[in-house]
Amino acid sequence: MSEDSASAARRQATGALEQAIRPARNRSLGDEVYDALARLIGSGELGSGSRLPSEGELCRLFAVSRPVVRKALTQLREDGMIVSRKGAGSFVSARAAGGPRGLEDPEKQLGTMLQALEFRCSIEPDAAYYAAIRRGPRELAGIAAALDDFDRLEHEPARRRVDMAFHRSIAEAARNDHYARALDVIDYDIEIGITLARHLSQLGQEERRTAIFAEHRAIYLGIEAQDPAAAREAMLRHLEYSRVRVTARGEEILRRVRGGD
Incomplete structure (x- = not known):
């Protein structure tokens, strides 16, 4: 245009x-x-x-x-x-026609989320690696603040926004604009993930939150210690676990949409 x-x-x-x-x-x-x-x-x-x-x-x-x-x-x-x-x-949004919506084409949305996570697995571990090497006190404080907010906030949508803020702060700490831009590319797919997550059962939410916080903390500790290998491994492990969680959640949604018990 x-x-x-x-x-x-x-x-x-x-x-x-x-x-x-x-x-x-x-x-x-x-x-x-x-x-x-x-x-x-x-x-x-x-x-x-x-x-x-x-x-x-x-x-x-x-x-x-x-x-x-x-x-x-x-x-x-x-x-x-x-x-x-x-x-x-x-x-x-590219799929906003018709106003506020519930879950549309859940199978396709699940595939989109998994593709986004696959992409993130290819870039974010390296972002964490370089963040551990290049971060300064200001960048580390930003990562720590997002980590604390995630643990403190009780409202689920707010926690999801802080989750993304945590990952973005690491991308920025890597001091390479391409990492932050890469997250911008899949921003819409992450929004789809937020919509998908809203339709999940509340069962196990606290357990998931605790697990995600522990994974985030491991990433933070690697960056704090300026241990790039540990930071990279912790980020990759977090994203792989996220992929497992998304798959399990998606299967639950598909079962419900198709009328299963």
Whole structure:
């Protein structure tokens, strides 16, 4: 798409927003912003791949504060309707047509998740390796903060976001922009994984959380000790265990979707 075409598409999306919404006033502001954007996405006014206006522009259009807009965008991300790309903004998900959705084509989604994990197994162990060599005090503190947040937070969607923040902080600590960009490439597939995970049984959730924290901590300790081999091995082991967990979860979902007990 040319720059002129992209600009025209953004102007069209902004025009649609201006026509579709009224300034949010005294009721639940975040819900009103969410509902208006969800309607535009569901109707196709904001089509697949469309870039949403900036947070500042959304604040102006809806006459609300930035925290209200951020709350609505967070909910849209959790519902799989939009994806956010670092430094680029928020975009309508490739599979968001029809508004908030439940589990669609679970077998295909499971395959997508497993492919994303396969890709991550090929890059993230090396990112951990170089993070152990190159990290400074600031990078190590960022990894530690994400690790602590994962252990502290009780809300499952928040933990999933912190999980990704932990992995991204390691990619950034490697001091090679390609590792962080590689995670951006599969950002949408990770969002699919969040949607898929939301449909899982709550049974065993605490056990899974404890296991994931222990795996994360092993990665952190390798990086803290500046032991690249240990960091690489811990990351690979974590991703392999994740693949086992995803497969088991996916099989549970497929069984339920197909009507099994």
